[in-house]
Amino acid sequence: MAADVTDRHDTVVVPVRRHRRRALLLAALGAFQLWMWGTRLWNMLQEAGDFSAAFVGVHVALFTTGVGAGIVLGVLAWRFWREATDATSG
Numbered sequence: 001m002a003a004d005v006t007d008r009h010d011t012v013v014v015p016v017r018r019h020r021r022r023a024l025l026l027a028a029l030g031a032f033q034l035w036m037w038g039t040r041l042w043n044m045l046q047e048a049g050d051f052s053a054a055f056v057g058v059h060v061a062l063f064t065t066g067v068g069a070g071i072v073l074g075v076l077a078w079r080f081w082r083e084a085t086d087a088t089s090g
Contacts, residue, residue, distance in 0.1 A: 016084045019084035020081065022077075023081035023084065024077070025077075026074075026077035026080060027073070027078075030072075030073030034071070034074075036066070037063045037066030041067065044060060
């Protein structure tokens with residue numbers, strides 16, 4: 001059994017500006033994901049009658065996963081931004 005030799009109170013100091021840049025990058029990527037996969041999903045649902053049910057089902061599942069990835073990126077961006085704000089306030 002290995003002993004833990006690190007101090008549990010060690011922290012990595014990351015500048016606030018870096019957190020905000022990361023947050024903005026993640027927010028932009030999340031917005032792009034939502035726009036791209038959301039419009040593809042919307043178009044697929046409007047033209048669903050032209051394709052087989054299996055084709056539509058598979059693509060709706062894939063596009064929904066892309067939208068979910070955009071939501072995850074947005075949540076991460078919000079958390080990074082909040083962490084940067086908490087660091088500056090005290």
